[in-house]
Structures are given as C-alpha cells and as structure tokens.
Amino acid sequence: MPGGDFRVRTGDRYLGHSKREHYLVFEQSLACVKRIRFSLIRLASEPFADVETSPGFRYAIVKITNGIMTGRKGLWSWIAEEAEER
Numbered sequence: 001m002p003g004g005d006f007r008v009r010t011g012d013r014y015l016g017h018s019k020r021e022h023y024l025v026f027e028q029s030l031a032c033v034k035r036i037r038f039s040l041i042r043l044a045s046e047p048f049a050d051v052e053t054s055p056g057f058r059y060a061i062v063k064i065t066n067g068i069m070t071g072r073k074g075l076w077s078w079i080a081e082e083a084e085e086r
Contacts, residue, residue: 005032006053010076019065024076026060028053035083044074052083 009025026038033055041048041062051060 005029006036015065021063021065024062026053028058036080037083038078038080041078043076
C-alpha cells in the first residue's frame, strides 16, 4: 500500500504432536489515520475471514493450527484496501 500504512509479519512454530501454528500479523503504522481492510486472505489453499486495522486497533492477527501443513506451508496472500467509513 502506498505510503507505508502497514507492515506484515509471518511466522510459524511447532507445537508438538505433529501440529504447527502459522500466523500472519498486519500492523498499522502510527501515522496512518484510516481503516484498512484485508480481504481474500489465504495460506496456500486455506481461506480466512477478512480483518481490519484502524488507529484504535492497530493489529490484526490471522492464525491456523493444524497437523496437515508443514514448515513448507506455501505463501500467504491477501488484498489490502482502505475501508469505507461506517
């Protein structure tokens, strides 16, 4: 997104018993004063619900825990756009 309105972090960890947790974190910058919607979020072929960030709620976290995906989980994908005012 232009202007560096947010940054993204990803990670995963082994939980034991063949289970892994994969996560995606959207962090809105302190200078950003708009709401940002993240939609069509996917990890490989696994879909997730839309999330939003705003000045009062700067972080949005998406997690999946399962025994199917390994450390080679595939790529995260999403669409980021300015959210309309409610």
